[in-house]
Amino acid sequence: MVYTKKEQPYKIEKEGEDEVLRLNYENKPYSPSIEDNPLVMMDALDKLIENPSISRITFFQRKNYNYDSNQTSMLMDIANIYNYFVKNKRTMNPEAMGIPTDSPDLLAQRFEVLRQILFYQLKIDPIGAYAELKRVIRGENINLKKSITPDEKESIHRYLSILNKIFESLDRSSLINGARNFLPGYTSQNRDIYKNIFKPSITPDFMYSKIMASPPLDGEQLDIYKIDNKSEVTIYNTPKEIKKLYHITPPEFKISEDKYNLVDMAKSVLSQHQPQENEFLDPEKMRNTFTNIGKDLIRDLADQQGIPLSPEELLELAEILVRHTIGFGVLELILVDDKVQDITINSPPGQSPIFVLHQDHGECVTNIVPSKTDFEGWATKLRLISGRPLDEANPILDTELILPQARSRVSIITKPLNPFGYSLAFRRHRDTPWTLPLFLKVKMISPLGAGLMSFLIDGSRSILVAGTRSSGKTSFLGSLLLEIMRRYRILTIEDTLEIPTEAMRKLGYNIQPLKVRAALVKGGSEVPADEGIRTSLRLGDSALIVGEVRSSIRGNEEVMIVKNNLTQLVQIKDLENQDISNIFVPTMDFDLKFRLKKLKGFIKHPPRKKLLEVTTRTGRKVTVTPDHSLFTHKDFRILPIECKDLKIGSKIILPEKLPSDYNNIQKINLLELLKGRGCRIEGYEEDLKEIIQKIGYKKATEIAKISNDIYQYLRKGIQHTNIPIDTFVSLSKAANHTFSLQKLKLKTGTSKTLNAEIPITKDFCRFLGYYVAEGYTSKSGTIVLSNDNPNIKKDIINLAKNLFNVNCYQRITKSLGVSTQIVISNRIVGHLISALGCGRIALKKRVPSFIYGLSEEKICEFLKGYFDGDGSQTASKNSGNSISASTISKKLASDICYLFLQIGIVARIEEREQTGKGKHKQYRVIFKQRKYIEKFLDKIGFIKYKKEIINRSFSHSKLNSVNYNCKILEDNVKIKRKYRHLRRHSSCGKDYLKKVIDDDKFASDKIKTFVNGDFYLDEVKRIKEIKLDKEEYVYDLSVEPCQNFVGGFGGIMLHNSEAKALYEAMRIGASANVVAGTIHGDSPYGVFDRVVNDLDVPKTSFKATDIIAMCNPIRSGGGLKKVRRVLSITEVRKDWEQDPQAERGFVDLMKYNAKTDLLEPTPDLINGDSEVLKAIGANVREWVGNWDAIWENILLRADIKKMILDYSIKTNQPKMLEAAFCLESNDMQHRISENVVEEVGQLDPKIIKERWENWLKDRLKQ
Known part of the structure; x- marks a missing residue:
């Protein structure tokens, strides 16, 4: 805030719904501190008395001292008390201090005491006024006890009545309530108590964001580190906040007063420049230009002021200047923190701090509160960066923000979607894309599969990568992009920029991202996807990539299984290598009832070092990977939620009723149960004689493994020995003898016998x-x-x-x-x-x-x-x-x-x-x-207790409560008058909601199913990040069709583009080098069904697909591990009419073999029965009509991918698998191939492979 001489000492500005009082203290001889200076407190209270609608207070004196709405509200309470009692003539006049017969001196004395407290002390020291009132009241109560006459008592009563009214008003005020913990030991005129209550955020004048510079006095320091050796971050636990505090101290707060003045003067000059849209086309170049201008400007100002600056200090000040002019202010410092994953900034401006998702500490609240000016500046810059509108007609903007040390996807919304103005969300990106050799390393695809996909990319085919959620399809698509030769142009079309185009540009690609309108945005200036695709095809011969429009538990966690009809709670890792053919697990079905379902798969995922331990209010715990899903609810539906998206208070689904009576066994066979424990049998003699008759005594003696003969178990008297359980069972099995358990008894030593069968x-x-x-x-x-x-x-x-x-x-x-x-x-x-x-x-x-x-x-x-x-x-x-x-x-x-x-x-x-x-x-x-x-x-009941239940009145419990949107609730059930209070709330108990639903026979089936579901709504109490010293494998179960199971400590329910635009691209883009995209689906026919029946894509358009690559998590043959695999590479033929499945429109070229854990070629591929591959060969002179040549080239590509992996492992150079080296390898493969054709007249795979391997060996020596 810059003031001039003509400005008033104070003014009131409107910020959203807030009225902000701004006081100019530039010429005051003392600091504008309410907590330190009684004169400042009095000035603030005087202004609040005159303007009772003030929400926040800001003082300006070279810096901005901002008191938030809570602190201002405390002062407003005092101002309201002053207004009420001072303007109340019945209170503030001497005659009200007693009775008419009191002496004028006594009334004047009492009035003077009250006047000093109300008119003076209340403004400069309201807590002191409160304490003084308490002292005066105590003294008058003593006088009351000493009084003798009724008139004396009545006089004191009237005086006390006024004093008590004022005291009670102060006692109820938020200021006194906030100070109550600090009142013991308080002495008048000691302002230390105010320092615990009033803590302004102090910012330089060139900074608009409010920063709580002082750390919390009651905070527990959990972590401290520096960002780029400049900003210091401290993580605190505070007793009043569930979220941890992310406290950042920017370098702006550490510079000297002289340097502060230099930045302030430089900003005044530099801020006169209004950036144009073309300046934001290259943000990096623009920032470098302004940094150089800033350095020159600050150097000149420093010379004029006689302030010496080193080159390092000059650069630091220039960076601060650029950050607060063309940059994003303090927000940039958070964005370059590698430990911050997400940033959310909510409206209205000036009232809510910035929130971050921290990789070590989860959801955190920061000490930064952005102002209205910040919001408007950020929105303007993002509009210029994106080149797209953001206004009431276009209230949604998704774009990418690229800073010198950070890259982030940004989503910003404004009115009317957000009625309070702007709201922003930032998500940091990972730049490095996957490669085919990396996928070979994790066995997602076989070398031959990688070779085939490389061949198809070079052959300019339309490819659809399909799979279920978290199947790796988007990453796999990214690896295919790197198979496109860098001499071709690539156009990407997305509604949200997620494909790593900037990383690919740095790798040397000629790549142009296009941004189209998102599916949920109607109208506006952005073009729809189909129009964007048509435009892209007019931009020249280019590869076209259409982006899609937008997990596991720790091994020692127990899961509930039913194996061979016996229920067990077993550690999930112990299921590895087990036969799961007869294992069932409890799972929530589509009617939200729990039933036993067959376990379809056990999956072992790659090792993880970072896990999350989720604890609920009911004490349940489970340790999972951040991307594993639990279940929550929304709009009366049960939905999965990834654990990384959980917050304290998030709803979590537990089973409330699990199946029972599915294994109500009647007896226990102790012969089976007690094998190997040294127990012996009685009553077996007749059975043993039959066994000897069947197999003979010699074989029986051999099986019994005894030194004497088998008859020692039949002799009587002192030579008699009871037969061991194990021996008897082995003999019975050898003789195929059936015995009756009812005749047998067990014993050991001299103990009494026990029946061999226990009911x-x-x-x-x-x-x-x-x-x-x-x-x-x-x-x-x-x-x-x-x-x-x-x-x-x-x-x-x-x-x-x-x-x-x-x-x-x-x-x-x-x-x-x-x-x-x-x-x-x-x-x-x-x-x-x-x-x-x-x-x-x-x-x-x-x-x-x-x-x-x-x-x-x-x-x-x-x-x-x-x-x-x-x-x-x-x-x-x-x-x-x-x-x-x-x-x-x-x-x-x-x-x-x-x-x-x-x-x-x-x-x-x-x-x-x-x-x-x-x-x-x-x-x-x-x-x-x-x-x-x-x-x-x-x-169940007790034997030892006979207590009755205490009946208490009904109340809405927070336990097992349902959150709801009132409009959606009323869409599903008619709210009767007796339940009308539900409209005032956003949650109620699940049992109470069931009562409401049962009272309406016309309630929707959806909400009836929900309230009658066998589940309980728990809440997340704590989320603890676990960093393991050594990586551990993590595991998952597959249960069809519902993909959920029950596990963890105490029992928790665990979870195991649009297409039209993509198909438009495939049909129109015949001249393009390649058209590719991703879509959800679990099989080629499942993709067809979803595309044609769900997304209304014509069947003829579906034929534009050449290849469907299916990615899904599966079980491996040997270890039953859950791993991501390419399950099939399927060709889509063109000569079917209605049903590609029935009319052999799908031909598998490669199919995953669970026994070998490999993607293997089918006979159709081996024999060359592929229309797509032959069509590719028809365009290459050396391959026309020569299937062997096509097949050898595919094998060549497979060998090259495999050699990259092998040499990486052999030389311990993991960087060979990354994008930069793989691109260099691809380029060399193409160069060598061209040279071989020129030399020998054909693509000889043996020569190409030999020369490429020689290049690789030479390259590794460099």
Whole structure:
């Protein structure tokens, strides 16, 4: 802000909805600091008293001191209090200070006290006025107690009434509330307390953005680093903000006052220049020109002022000057930070800071608040850079911003799309494109496939790269671009500039990007895609590339699977190399109900070092790659969301009800379960005699691997030995003998026997629940359970007798207080508990895997035993109802949550650190929602509790809440009068929404399906970035058709251009060198179906496609790894009419073989049955009618790509695989080929290969 002598001491300006008070302190002898100077505070309050609509305050004194709306609002509260009481004649007159009989001196004395506080102290020190009022009130209360006559009491009461009204108004003010934590120890006239409240952003006069220069006093420093050795960035955690603070200190804030003056004067001169559109055609050249002008200007000014400057200082000041004139100000410093991925700037201007997505710290808020001037300047420059309009008729602008050290895609919107003005989003680009040798390295394509694609590019074919999301199709298209010879011109057509055209230009390509209108922008000056394509074809013979209009979990994460009817929670990496043919997983179907679906694929992705740990409000956790998707909801639909796009508070889908009763086994075969544990059998004699008769005693003795003969297991008396389980099972298998488990019993040593078949009853499940809660197994196999409840002890003893025929005994222990232990001394039972996976000690406890999938009744009995052992119930009017259980086994806490999901209860997991040596972290499983409490007590219940549920009035809970747009809600359901409050909000509980939907029989099917879905809406509580010291493989599962599964700690649901413009290009661009693009699709016919039926492209236009290259994640044959692969290269024939699939319009030239993990040639390719390849050959003299010559050239290209990879590995030079070297290699291949034709009259592949390899060897020596 530049003031002249004619200007008023202050003025009010309108910025959006804000009125900004600007005070000129240029000639004041003191600094314009509200917090330091009482005179400045008084001046500000006087202006606010006169202008009560002020939103923000800015002082100017060589620099701008900006007080934001929150700080200004605090002062406005004081101004309003002043206005109210000073103008209130009933308050501010001496007669109101008491009763008529009071002496005039007393009334005058009281009035003077109040006048000093209100008229003077309130303006210069409102907190002091508050403290003084409190002191006066305390003194008058003492006087009241001492008063004797009724008149004295009434007089003091009236005075106190006025004092209390003023005090209460101050007490409610935002200033006092903000200062309350600092009031203890406060002394009058000490202004340190204001420094904790008022913190202006101070900016140089040449800078419009407001920067909070001082770090937060209550901030915890997490990280600190420098950008290009110039700007310092510090990351803070602050207690009042969920997001971390990205605090940047620009070099502008570190220069001396003399240098500051030089930049300020230079800007005044340089800013008079108005850049024209043609100056922005080459931003790099323009910046260099202005930097040189700035250096000359600053040097002249420094000489005039007698200020010595070194060359480095001169360059630094020139860069600051250029940044704040033709550049983007402080925003540039953020853009060159390699750790910043995205930048978002929201309107209205001056009220919201810049937000960044940081690679190490996630979503951060910065200390920079751009002004209205910043917004307008940036918008103007982006309009000039893009050459396209940005106004109310064209409210959307997408362009690319290129800075000396950064390249970014920019999206900017304005009115009427954004009613508050401009809003910007920046996304940084990666410049280096993929190459075919790089794809060979990761085995996405085979050498022959790379050779074929290179041949097709040289043959000027129309190529469509298709695939599902995250299949690598866009990267693959980029690698094909590098196969185009640099002597050809390339035109790219996009609605959002994403193809790395600038990188290709630097690599020597003659490339011209064209920007067309996006699909969601109607009208405006930008041309539509089809018109842009027609124009491009008139720009000359060019290759035409049409851009498309616009993941995995850590190996130790557990996923739920059902294998051979047995439910397991297994680490996902353990599924590698397993037979998955009989594995099912719970998955959410299209009706939003969870069902078991067959696992179609296990995928192992390349190693990653950077992962994200996502924690939800219910305590669930999962560690994934940033590009892996979880699920969220929008407009009553379930949608995937990549974890890198998650924020604190983002909604995450959990299962609320998983399938049960799909494996309700009735019995356990202990012979199978206890193999290898040294147990022996009783009651086997008749079976063994039959086995000996069938196979003979010699073979039986051999199978039994014993020194004596097999009859030792049949002799009686002292020589009798019981047969081991393993031996008996092996003999039965050899003799093909079927035995009855009901006759057999098991024992070990001198222990009592146990039936060889155990029924899975509710009693058995409850006993296991007791053990998992309160039991442990000694190393000798003795089971001990602890409980002091008489009913529970009796139940455990009865269960042991009925289930195992074991008599327990009880003992009293006093080590950690008096406790009763129930001891089951039977090693077979100990082996059973161990084999079921219950865990020997508390730290290793888990839910036995067979419990999952049982009937709900049996699951509830297990939970009944567990919660009667370790659980508790609370019910109070203050805290409500809750049921919980605690354990030191992290995996058990997760197991219990999974088990609850099978009966429709979503529990929360709370982690608590325990103090003391040897203490373990404790995990508390808890739920409080009333419907879950009622379900638990109804289906499970307690033996030890008989508590009632506390009934509390209904309220909209933030738990399991649905966010909605009111208009979309009313499009799907009629809001009755009793639910009209929903119009005032944007969220409500899912259960409450179901109540609303059930009350409207005309509600849409979409919203009915949504509210009746078996899912729970959790929220992201924390996102932690994990940087591994060593890369780890990451994994995924494929489940058709829904592509989701359940895993993680506690159970989380995990996810596994338009075309018309592209086909217009293919039909019109017959004379072009190549036409290529990308599209979503899972097969050639799937592409046809989508293009013709969904996108309304005529069938005849589809025939313009020559080749479809399918990219998809698949399973490899050997390791069942999920990897990106080119699955097929398919030729599209032209002689079909209706259905290319039925009329052999699709001919696979190459097909992926899962067994060999290679893209292999089909007989059609080997035999030369390809119309496309023959058409290419027809245009080359050496190949006309000679399939062998065509095939040899394809093989030559394949060998060259393979040699690049081999030599890169052999010489440890990974840069050989990058774009620069690959282009050099391609150029050399073409030069050598031309020379060979001239020398020998034909393209001899052996000579070309030999000469190219010799060149490669020589090149590597350089």
